[in-house]
Amino acid sequence: MRNLKLLLLCAAIVGCAAVAVYADNSVLSKVLERYQAEGAASFSAENGEKMWTQKFNSDEEPLIRSCTTCHGTDLSKQGSHAKTGKIIEALAPSANPERFTDEEKIEKWFNRNCKWTLGRECTVQEKGDFLSFLSSK
Numbered sequence: 822m823r824n825l826k827l828l829l830l831c832a833a834i835v836g837c838a839a840v841a842v843y844a845d846n847s848v849l850s851k852v853l854e855r856y857q858a859e860g861a862a863s864f865s866a867e868n869g870e871k872m873w874t875q876k877f878n879s880d881e882e883p884l885i886r887s888c889t890t891c892h893g894t895d896l897s898k899q900g901s902h903a904k905t906g907k908i909i910e911a912l913a914p915s916a917n918p919e920r921f922t923d924e925e926k927i928e929k930w931f932n933r934n935c936k937w938t939l940g941r942e943c944t945v946q947e948k949g950d951f952l953s954f955l956s957s958k
């Protein structure tokens with residue numbers, strides 16, 4: 822019983838911390854909480870940033886790919902799609918408040934972009950790290 826109370830208290834504190842950080846975006850905190858429920862540890866914006874610029878090899882053109890291939894390195898600026906040349910609006914929520922406010926959209930694009938860039942789906946840990954990095958911009 823005592824342990825249970827302690828556990829609940831911990832959950833409440835951790836929950837509050839997560840909500841405090843992402844208070845302005847409930848979708849984002851919901852997504853990050855789900856990733857942790859699905860096995861991710863705590864998230865690292867630093868790891869997300871490293872992976873953002875990491876280069877991956879592909880058998881098809883372009884042979885070298887990274888997230889920056891389409892989104893660029895300055896997240897407060899527009900990017901441009903590597904294949905179609907279409908403008909991609911800034912990913913930084915500070916420049917584009919619409920960002921990371923739609924769970925389905927987040928998952929749809931993680932799915933496509935991870936496959937295109939890494940040649941595989943991203944893990945929940947990687948997605949959480951990416952979101953921690955991107956949402957801090």
Ligand code: HEC
Nearest residue numbers: 887888890891903909910920921926927930934935938951
């Ligand atoms: C081939 C081009 C391309 C690459 C490479 C790419 N993206 Fe994207 N990304 C897009 C497009 C197009 C959209 C959807 C258009 C938009 O939201 O403006 C998008 C949207 C997103 C979104 C949704 C943002 C939101 O508003 O919810 C996330 C998250 C994202 N990308 C992350 C990544 C990550 C992480 C990588 C690297 C693993 C990556 N992208 C690489 C083209 C790309």
